[in-house]
Amino acid sequence: MDQSNSRHTNADPVLAQAVEWVDEGRRVALATVTRTWGSAPRRAGSHMAIAANGDFAGSVSGGCIEGAVIQAALGVIESGEPRTLEFGVTNEMAWEVGLACGGRVHLFVEPVVGAAVVETPVQQAR
Amino acid sequence: MRGDVLREVVDAQRTGRDVVVATRLSDGAQELIARGARSAVLGLDGDSVAAALGTGDPRTVETADGPVFLRPYVRPPRLIIVGAVHIAQALVPMATIAGLQVTVLDPREGFATADRFPGAALVREWPDQVMYGLRPDDRTGVVALTHDPKIDDPALIAALESDAFYIGALGSRKTQAARRERLGGLGFDGAALERIHGPVGLPIGARTPEEIAVAVLAQVIGALRLG
Numbered sequence A: 001m002d003q004s005n006s007r008h009t010n011a012d013p014v015l016a017q018a019v020e021w022v023d024e025g026r027r028v029a030l031a032t033v034t035r036t037w038g039s040a041p042r043r044a045g046s047h048m049a050i051a052a053n054g055d056f057a058g059s060v061s062g063g064c065i066e067g068a069v070i071q072a073a074l075g076v077i078e079s080g081e082p083r084t085l086e087f088g089v090t091n092e093m094a095w096e097v098g099l100a101c102g103g104r105v106h107l108f109v110e111p112v113v114g115a116a117v118v119e120t121p122v123q124q125a126r
Numbered sequence B: 001m002r003g004d005v006l007r008e009v010v011d012a013q014r015t016g017r018d019v020v021v022a023t024r025l026s027d028g029a030q031e032l033i034a035r036g037a038r039s040a041v042l043g044l045d046g047d048s049v050a051a052a053l054g055t056g057d058p059r060t061v062e063t064a065d066g067p068v069f070l071r072p073y074v075r076p077p078r079l080i081i082v083g084a085v086h087i088a089q090a091l092v093p094m095a096t097i098a099g100l101q102v103t104v105l106d107p108r109e110g111f112a113t114a115d116r117f118p119g120a121a122l123v124r125e126w127p128d129q130v131m132y133g134l135r136p137d138d139r140t141g142v143v144a145l146t147h148d149p150k151i152d153d154p155a156l157i158a159a160l161e162s163d164a165f166y167i168g169a170l171g172s173r174k175t176q177a178a179r180r181e182r183l184g185g186l187g188f189d190g191a192a193l194e195r196i197h198g199p200v201g202l203p204i205g206a207r208t209p210e211e212i213a214v215a216v217l218a219q220v221i222g223a224l225r226l227g
Helices: A013-023 A066-079 A091-096 B003-014 B046-055 B086-097 B127-134 B149-160 B173-185 B190-194 B209-226
Strands: A028-037 A047-051 A056-058 A083-088 A104-111 B019-024 B030-034 B059-063 B066-073 B078-082 B101-105 B121-123 B140-144 B166-169
Touching (some): A013 A028, A013 A056, A047 A066, A056 A066, A066 A083, A066 A104, B003 B030, B003 B066, B019 B046, B046 B059, B046 B066, B078 B086, B078 B149, B086 B101, B086 B209, B127 B149, B140 B149, B140 B209
Parallel strands (some): B078 B101, B078 B140, B140 B166
Antiparallel strands (some): A028 A047, A083 A104, B019 B030, B019 B066, B059 B066
């Protein structure tokens, strides 16, 4: 971790994790919250990275839809085609899963493609 | 996300550059747009890209080829706290939790110490020596808390000469009036001096250093989110 006074900051840990998995040769999908209604717990733009073996990082809700998103992401990794997902959470359901939000979210799930290209850092090329 | 776009976003975040990733939701067509650059692939208008970068909030825009999701990745807002004083000791952790990248600046011996500010970015220099190096920009707030014009004024001058989204200064109305007179004498006009929030913080009747920190942080967030 960079503890210096630099104004530069660390990257989004979820995206950094996705890059790390790709560098390890693993197939990865990225889920992104594109829109929310009501008191959805994760804002638009929130990311979750999913590897082909089901490992994941980040979150797109308070925990109630992650399982379904992982399933969809594995399908996206297989097909190579992006898809959109919509989740509406009823108040009753939400209570059962411990998330009394009643919100609604749209997600975009996409494969991380063309990722095999590993750029050689300039300093190592010399 | 395209692998090259993903790498570019991570690199931009690590090097402090602002970018937008635009994704057409119907087919996943994607484009990375740097601040100031034009959309070359998806034909987006510059205003919607600029708006996403300005607020840092994602948005979906309609195009002839369907909806396009704009996800800005912008530097976290910064808060430069001038004066490693008691209020700052409360403000640093609160502001950090709220997502601000905090720097504490105080030249005085014994003030900006790691004991008093564990884990914080500390600068033990005079503001006139370091403020220009810190380069306050429109994602930076500056709050002066020392009560000492020798320290506060140079920091406020640098802030006024920048696009800082928030400038605040501790002190009573009397102190503020004296400050306005000093800074006015240096050529800052009324509009410039209006940028300084003082007395500092939202009027919530704050009494303790901790409560004043809450009032200041609320005012900073208001300036960031509401303008």
